[in-house]
Amino acid sequence: TKIVFMSHDGATTEVEAIDGDNIMRVALANDVDGIIGECGGSMMCATCHCYVDDAWAQRVGPRADGEEDMLESAACEVRPTSRLSCQIRIAAELDGLVIHLPESQT
Ligand code: FES
Numbered sequence: 001t002k003i004v005f006m007s008h009d010g011a012t013t014e015v016e017a018i019d020g021d022n023i024m025r026v027a028l029a030n031d032v033d034g035i036i037g038e039c040g041g042s043m044m045c046a047t048c049h050c051y052v053d054d055a056w057a058q059r060v061g062p063r064a065d066g067e068e069d070m071l072e073s074a075a076c077e078v079r080p081t082s083r084l085s086c087q088i089r090i091a092a093e094l095d096g097l098v099i100h101l102p103e104s105q106t
Contacts, residue, residue, distance in 0.1 A: 001095045005032045006053075008103040019092055023085035023099060024048040034101030041086035043067060047105040048085040049074040053098035057081045060088050060097070076102035 003026055005013045017026040027035035027048075036047035043066055052060050057080070063071075064087040071078050085099065 001090050001092055002097075003090065003094070004096065004098045005034070006098060006100050007034050008101055017090045019090050021090050023050065023088040023090065025086070026090065027085065027099075032101070034105070035085055036105045037086060039086075043070050043084060043087065046070050046073040046075075046084060049076065049078075049102050049105060050083055050085040050088075051079055051100040051102065052081045052083055052088070053100060054081060056094070056097050059094065063087070074102070075104050075106050 001017050001019055003015050003017045013032050015026060015030040024035055024037040024041055028037055038047040039045035067084050067087050070084060071082055
C-alpha cells in the first residue's frame with residue numbers, strides 16, 4: 001500500500017507500507033523526518049502528530065478513544081484533519097494516502 005508523506009516544506013516521500021502496520025511506524029522505518037513517535041504508539045506522547053490530506057480525511061476513519069485528548073499536547077496547531085499517526089492503521093483501501101507533516105513535534 002502506497003503512502004505519501006509531505007513535509008512542511010513541500011518535500012514528498014513515497015513509501016510502500018505493509019497492511020496492518022501504522023503510519024507512525026512506517027514513517028520511522030523509512031526515515032521520514034517529521035514524525036518522532038516517542039511513546040512507541042501507545043497514544044502517550046503526541047509526537048506522531050500528522051495532518052491527513054483533506055481528500056483522505058473521511059477514509060481513514062474517526063479518531064481513536066482518547067486520541068483527541070492526547071492531540072492537545074501536540075506541538076503544532078491542531079486542525080480538524082489532525083491525527084496521531086500511530087492510530088492510523090494501513091489497509092489496502094488507503095493506497096495513495098497523503099499525510100502532511102507538521103513543522104515540528106516538540
Ligand atoms: Fe506516541 Fe503516537 S507515537 S502517540
